Amino acid sequence: MSKVAVVSGGASGIGAAISRRLARRGDKVAILDLSSDVLKQYVSTLQNEGFDVRGYQVDVTDRAAVWEAVGSVRKELGPIDIVVTSAGIEEAGYITGQQINVNGGIYM
Ligand SMILES: NC(=O)c1ccc[n+]([C@@H]2O[C@H](COP(=O)([O-])OP(=O)(O)OC[C@H]3O[C@@H](n4cnc5c(N)ncnc54)[C@H](O)[C@@H]3O)[C@@H](O)[C@H]2O)c1
Numbered sequence: 714m715s716k717v718a719v720v721s722g723g724a725s726g727i728g729a730a731i732s733r734r735l736a737r738r739g740d741k742v743a744i745l746d747l748s749s750d751v752l753k754q755y756v757s758t759l760q761n762e763g764f765d766v767r768g769y770q771v772d773v774t775d776r777a778a779v780w781e782a783v784g785s786v787r788k789e790l791g792p793i794d795i796v797v798t799s800a801g802i803e804e805a806g807y808i809t810g811q812q813i814n815v816n817g818g819i820y821m
Pocket residue numbers: 721722723724725726727728745746747748751771772773774799800801802803813814817
């Protein structure tokens with residue numbers, strides 16, 4: 714049965730691979746990412762392949778923005794079944810890394 718999935722950092726790397734995998738098995742996938750250009754391009758690629766995906770430009774370190782995006786996903790796709798937190802950066806100072814890689818996951 715089709716599920717509703719949310720993937721943060723879903724426009725590239727590991728998150729993009731997971732988004733595609735979930736879409737391919739028939740899930741509705743909400744892709745959240747900071748980079749609007751990469752997000753638009755990846756969402757349109759998947760939509761052109763016939764997958765049921767939507768993009769939401771959001772910074773996962775902004776708790777209010779995350780909640781707003783999640784509210785839109787619930788309204789547009791329905792109750793959320795799956796959450797994948799893949800937004801992150803490898804090279805960063807301690808504070809920036811913690812803010813994105815740790816707090817971002819918690820806000821999701
Ligand atoms: N690739 C690996 O082998 C590997 C191994 C161990 C851990 N990791 C970690 O896993 C995470 C994802 O890795 P990846 O290789 O897929 O990286 P990636 O750079 O290819 O993808 C990360 C995505 O997260 C998005 N992003 C970054 N900051 C964001 C923010 N504040 N809000 C929303 N989206 C944001 C980026 O725009 C990008 O699309 C990183 O934290 C990385 O350090 C990766």
